[in-house]
Amino acid sequence: MNEFELPEFPEYTEDYRAGFVSFVGRPNAGKSTLTNALVGEKVAITSSKPQTTRHTIRGIVHRPQTEDTPGAQLVLVDTPGLHRPRTLLGSRLNDLVIDTLSEVDAVGFCIPADEKVGPGDKFIAGQLTKLPHKPVVALVTKTDKLPKKELAEQLMAIDQLGREHLAGEGKQADGFAAIIPVSAVAGEQVDVVADELIAMMPTSPPLYPTGELTDEPEQVMVAELIREAALEDVRDELPHSIAVTIEEMIPREDRPEDKPLLDVHATIHVERDSQKAIIIGRRGSRLKEIGSQARAGITKLLGTPVYLDLHVKVTKEWQRDPKKLNRLGF
Ligand SMILES: Nc1nc2c(ncn2[C@@H]2O[C@H](COP(=O)(O)OP(=O)(O)OP(=O)(O)O)[C@@H](O)[C@H]2O)c(=O)[nH]1
Numbered sequence: 001m002n003e004f005e006l007p008e009f010p011e012y013t014e015d016y017r018a019g020f021v022s023f024v025g026r027p028n029a030g031k032s033t034l035t036n037a038l039v040g041e042k043v044a045i046t047s048s049k050p051q052t053t054r055h056t057i058r059g060i061v062h063r064p065q066t067e068d069t070p071g072a073q074l075v076l077v078d079t080p081g082l083h084r085p086r087t088l089l090g091s092r093l094n095d096l097v098i099d100t101l102s103e104v105d106a107v108g109f110c111i112p113a114d115e116k117v118g119p120g121d122k123f124i125a126g127q128l129t130k131l132p133h134k135p136v137v138a139l140v141t142k143t144d145k146l147p148k149k150e151l152a153e154q155l156m157a158i159d160q161l162g163r164e165h166l167a168g169e170g171k172q173a174d175g176f177a178a179i180i181p182v183s184a185v186a187g188e189q190v191d192v193v194a195d196e197l198i199a200m201m202p203t204s205p206p207l208y209p210t211g212e213l214t215d216e217p218e219q220v221m222v223a224e225l226i227r228e229a230a231l232e233d234v235r236d237e238l239p240h241s242i243a244v245t246i247e248e249m250i251p252r253e254d255r256p257e258d259k260p261l262l263d264v265h266a267t268i269h270v271e272r273d274s275q276k277a278i279i280i281g282r283r284g285s286r287l288k289e290i291g292s293q294a295r296a297g298i299t300k301l302l303g304t305p306v307y308l309d310l311h312v313k314v315t316k317e318w319q320r321d322p323k324k325l326n327r328l329g330f
Pocket residue numbers: 025026027028029030031032033034141142143144145182183184185186
């Protein structure tokens with residue numbers, strides 16, 4: 001059996017930033033191409049279970065820490081397309097999109113440089129006013145397709161779009177939080193897009209392990225969120241003594257389509273009874289806290305409400321015994 005390795009999370013300092021970004025825009029605006037350019041060749045994760053989540057993770061930008069800049073993670077998530085509703089169903093869908101977008105930390109609104117700002121863009125900008133206080137960045141895509149002078153005009157038109165359709169009382173005060181011209185194809189300004197978006201992410205520990213993820217990225221990530229929550233305040237006492245396994249993660253049956261619930265059954269493994277007592281806390285108080293913190297994280301990650309069932313188990317010296325690891329499903 002392979003040596004067991006916990007997914008590796010990047011080292012981080014207090015000023016590490018991590019969060020979620022969603023790109024919106026008309027069809028063909030260049031959202032996918034920009035996503036790929038930001039993430040690089042390897043799209044780190046694609047969710048294999050879209051039915052369990054309203055967000056599909058398209059990729060993760062990992063920024064390693066350097067001497068001058070703290071590290072960061074930008075998690076790019078998809079939402080169902082924003083479009084102009086022609087039917088009631090359409091407008092319900094748009095409400096759902098807005099709901100979903102309210103869970104991300106910033107929105108990138110992709111507008112092609114080489115097409116006139118049109119009714120579709122105005123419609124989307126108008127919808128985004130339903131997200132007050134959420135930074136919306138205009139990403140002016142495909143800049144390689146037109147001369148500089150025309151680009152300047154387009155940037156002004158987009159600034160205008162932001163001021164007219166996005167700004168207002170109780171809404172984004174000054175229109176777009178930033179306007180960034182970018183060409184994903186020519187590789188121009190892609191770094192600037194990443195920098196600007198990262199600056200809008202909250203300070204947070206890394207949300208995902210580095211490197212490639214397994215077939216079941218969601219389970220790995222959910223396990224890690226639970227582990228993080230369990231380690232809160234006891235990091236010094238039990239740093240390497242906790243492992244989390246996911247027994248089951250399935251959508252609850254018989255739920256209405258617009259009110260999904262995901263059942264997550266997980267086990268926190270510790271090495272000793274004394275550690276189990278620490279995790280559970282007085283009358284279960286710590287375990288309860290761990291559960292609610294992890295649940296909030298999982299809900300944010302997967303974009304769907306979660307019922308979290310947590311058990312704590314003493315799995316003696318789990319790290320050193322390959323047979324036990326096997327049983328844990330590693
Ligand atoms: N020249 C040039 N073409 C681009 C650039 N970005 C995207 N394109 C092209 O524009 C077209 C649409 O790009 P996509 O990335 O698929 O657009 P999208 O917004 O994801 O489209 P939907 O999936 O329909 O919403 C494709 O033919 C891309 O090759 C760019 O920076 N420069």
